[in-house]
Amino acid sequence: MKISLQGVSRLFDGTVPAVDDVSLEIGSGRLVALLGPSGSGKTTILRMVAGLDFPDRGTIRFGDEDATAIPVARRGVGFVFQHYALFPHMTLAENVAFGMEALKPKRSRAAIAARVEELLGLVRLPGLGARFPAQISGGQRQRVALARALAVEPRVLLLDEPFGALDAAVRRDLRRWLREIHDELGITTLFVTHDQEEALDLADEVVILKDGRIVQAGTPADVTRRPGSPFVLEFLGDANRFEVSVDGGGARFGSAWLAAGGVPDGRAVLYARPRDLAWSPDGPGLPARIQRILDRPDSRRLVALTPEGASVELDAPPEASLRPGENGVLAALRWQIFPA
Numbered sequence: 001m002k003i004s005l006q007g008v009s010r011l012f013d014g015t016v017p018a019v020d021d022v023s024l025e026i027g028s029g030r031l032v033a034l035l036g037p038s039g040s041g042k043t044t045i046l047r048m049v050a051g052l053d054f055p056d057r058g059t060i061r062f063g064d065e066d067a068t069a070i071p072v073a074r075r076g077v078g079f080v081f082q083h084y085a086l087f088p089h090m091t092l093a094e095n096v097a098f099g100m101e102a103l104k105p106k107r108s109r110a111a112i113a114a115r116v117e118e119l120l121g122l123v124r125l126p127g128l129g130a131r132f133p134a135q136i137s138g139g140q141r142q143r144v145a146l147a148r149a150l151a152v153e154p155r156v157l158l159l160d161e162p163f164g165a166l167d168a169a170v171r172r173d174l175r176r177w178l179r180e181i182h183d184e185l186g187i188t189t190l191f192v193t194h195d196q197e198e199a200l201d202l203a204d205e206v207v208i209l210k211d212g213r214i215v216q217a218g219t220p221a222d223v224t225r226r227p228g229s230p231f232v233l234e235f236l237g238d239a240n241r242f243e244v245s246v247d248g249g250g251a252r253f254g255s256a257w258l259a260a261g262g263v264p265d266g267r268a269v270l271y272a273r274p275r276d277l278a279w280s281p282d283g284p285g286l287p288a289r290i291q292r293i294l295d296r297p298d299s300r301r302l303v304a305l306t307p308e309g310a311s312v313e314l315d316a317p318p319e320a321s322l323r324p325g326e327n328g329v330l331a332a333l334r335w336q337i338f339p340a
């Protein structure tokens with residue numbers, strides 16, 4: 001089921017739109033993430049797709065059908081929200097069966113019981129139907145919430161920060177698991193998160209929002225390799241920012257000359273992520289001094305200070321023999337320049 005939004009706006013108080021002229025297509029069977037800072041309009045878009053809220057302008061189509069004014073009960077969507085808790089007084093099986101009792105045509109009790117067991121198996125919790133929500137972990141509860149959302153055979157699955165309340169390791173596990181389930185079922189899914197890593201790991205396509213507008217959309221590879229603006233570049237991950245001056249297609253970076261293709265002459269901003277800078281004892285680049293060395297399980301990070309007092313972070317190979325206080329140069333391996 002393809003979903004399309006055309007020129008959708010939502011004004012709550014009539015002044016600043018929470019969602020501002022958003023046009024977006026979610027291809028059938030795709031998993032699309034809405035990513036943006038707090039207040040950028042993600043939840044409002046999701047609620048309008050669900051039929052829990054309605055646009056002031058624009059249309060929402062499900063396939064060829066105009067769904068803009070169809071209420072939630074007739075829209076055929078399943079949702080999982082961070083705080084859309086399971087019913088605590090019901091067993092897991094009763095929670096999953098909850099929406100199925102209202103399905104038409106009516107299912108027999110045996111058919112419902114069989115489907116509940118099948119769904120608990122799908123979310124990798126077979127045989128736990130008799131337990132209560134308090135007797136399972138937070139991660140398992142969100143898996144049951146997904147089984148409950150799937151029980152009504154939705155045409156579309158909507159997830160709003162479903163793993164937001166869980167710790168980092170559990171979130172990573174659930175992310176992989178959700179992707180597997182999605183690949184198994186192929187159900188069109190819209191996922192809201194403010195966690196860049198989650199969106200990039202999980203989605204076929206990432207839609208980045210700011211102040212109710214789409215600032216960039218594309219595959220994870222597109223948006224990370226070709227961020228269209230300083231906002232997207234900074235929002236997607238750690239980046240060092242240097243003020244430079246572009247002159248004749250290049251910019252000076254210490255003693256190095258870096259290409260600035262397409263950027264007009266004048267003041268500009270150069271960005272380099274920690275992995276895009278290398279430390280070397282000498283050679284072309286920006287002079288700096290190592291201030292701190294941060295050894296982490298998956299990387300080694302240097303914090304270096306330039307003579308102007310700017311603090312720069314860069315990755316270094318774990319085996320390099322380096323010491324705080326050492327002088328050297330920052331060499332740029334990859335960079336991006338935007339007009340200031």
Ligand SMILES: Nc1ncnc2c1ncn2[C@@H]1O[C@H](COP(=O)(O)OP(=O)(O)OP(=O)(O)O)[C@@H](O)[C@H]1O
Pocket residue numbers: 012013018036037038039040041042043044045194
């Ligand atoms: N019911 C409402 N009445 C008035 N303003 C609202 C309402 N719901 C949301 N807003 C406003 O709309 C804007 C977008 O909110 P929304 O919840 O969609 O953002 P979000 O990107 O999902 O944020 P978060 O990540 O914090 O959940 C915010 O400025 C918010 O204050």
